């Protein structure tokens with residue numbers, strides 16, 4: 120028997136970052152929006168725990184027990200007294216190490232798939248608790264839609280979204296390490312008074328109304344200067360997307376994927392085509408939001 124779960128990528132429409140905490144994490148006001156780019160995780164009973172991955176970026180995905188899908192299966196098995204003797208296959212479409220939470224998606228997907236395979240009877244809150252232990256972004260991958268993440272991003276409040284938004288993502292060559300980007304944020308803000316992170320009311324209103332122009336005006340990412348400092352070439356990608364007609368451009372989370380908000384679906388297709396030939400990125404993808412969270416197929 121096997122179970123397949125589909126899980127979306129995310130873009131952070133606001134990422135407000137506070138000062139480093141004693142545990143090394145940063146308090147956030149992290150407004151997540153799930154976008155329609157998906158990984159699929161299939162779990163099948165097997166003789167031992169095994170991970171495989173297919174897709175254009177598969178070679179960059181670790182197949183050992185550091186893989187978030189394997190860690191999710193092991194965490195659920197330990198909690199409910201099961202044997203994690205499963206084959207986890209990841210059909211990967213989300214860019215790897217791109218600031219789109221692909222690893223988190225696979226963690227949430229594997230958790231939901233194993234839960235269904237084993238019939239643990241775990242509650243939604245129990246699953247969300249395991250997600251939070253796996254990583255700050257993993258709970259959002261489970262719930263999808265739009266949500267405000269506080270704490271290190273794991274405490275979620277669902278947000279209303281009043282319409283579809285159309286995005287283009289420019290995928291860069293090579294990834295950026297999330298801890299390295301947060302460390303660069305610390306270095307760049309060492310002399311500054313970093314305010315407590317707070318969600319922007321203008322942004323939440325724009326989301327709730329489905330107002331693309333207001334959303335474009337309110338997008339922000341406090342990690343963008345750090346990502347640009349580590350990868351200065353992203354400035355050219357952002358400029359190329361704006362010149363191609365995007366209403367706004369920003370780095371997706373810790374990067375290096377860049378996100379471009381389009382006025383509508385047709386414009387997104389055109390911006391993706393123009394960016395693709397600009398020579399400032401490896402490839403482009405168009406996708407709409409919001410998208411549902413981890414879903415059993």
Ligand SMILES: C[C@@](CO)(OP(=O)(O)O)[C@H](O)COP(=O)(O)OP(=O)(O)OC[C@H]1O[C@@H](n2ccc(N)nc2=O)[C@H](O)[C@@H]1O
Pocket residue numbers: 131134143144145146147149217218219220221223253254255256257270271272297298301371372373374
């Ligand atoms: C930046 C964001 C924005 O959504 O995602 P990405 O853009 O990388 O996908 C997240 O904060 C990434 O979340 P996630 O990738 O789950 O991070 P974790 O595994 O929990 O932590 C990895 C490392 O990131 C740093 N980290 C993460 C979250 C946080 N609130 N403060 C941090 O300082 C810490 O150095 C930590 O050791």
Ligand SMILES: Nc1ncnc2c1ncn2[C@@H]1O[C@H](COP(=O)(O)OP(=O)(O)O)[C@@H](O)[C@H]1O
Pocket residue numbers: 179180181185186187188209214215216217218219220221222223225226294295297373374
């Ligand atoms: N299932 C997985 N898919 C992708 N990367 C994974 C996975 N499990 C662990 N990783 C590791 O997590 C790192 C971050 O990858 P990813 O989650 O795709 O990016 P980001 O944190 O920027 O959103 C990768 O470099 C990889 O080593």
